[in-house]
Amino acid sequence: MTGSPFVRDALDRRAQIRAEYEDVLWAAYEAAETACNGALLNRAGKTAGIDPVRLFRSNQTYANAYASEELLEHWATHPRPTFARYEQQRHDADTREGWAA
Numbered sequence: 001m002t003g004s005p006f007v008r009d010a011l012d013r014r015a016q017i018r019a020e021y022e023d024v025l026w027a028a029y030e031a032a033e034t035a036c037n038g039a040l041l042n043r044a045g046k047t048a049g050i051d052p053v054r055l056f057r058s059n060q061t062y063a064n065a066y067a068s069e070e071l072l073e074h075w076a077t078h079p080r081p082t083f084a085r086y087e088q089q090r091h092d093a094d095t096r097e098g099w100a101a
Helices: 005-035 041-049 060-066 069-077 085-100
Strands: none
Touching: 005 060, 005 069, 041 060
16 A cells, blocks of 8 residues: 555545445345335345345346335335445535635
């Protein structure tokens, strides 16, 4: 690893954002589980023994292939969080705060 303080700071910041995202991911999973009465997987997902958490961690194509109709409806109003989207939101918020300071 490089000794550059800029690189270290960037890596530390990304690790912090990743940890925050885990909290967001679990909150979204729990909200979906409640909203869908636990019915997160479709028949194919159940047959394949898919872990419902993977629907939140995998790409959209995978998630759509195994998500129940209830979960797809839930995501229509409560979008599935992705790390890329969360990271961008944090970056945008940090930029706004920087300009306000």
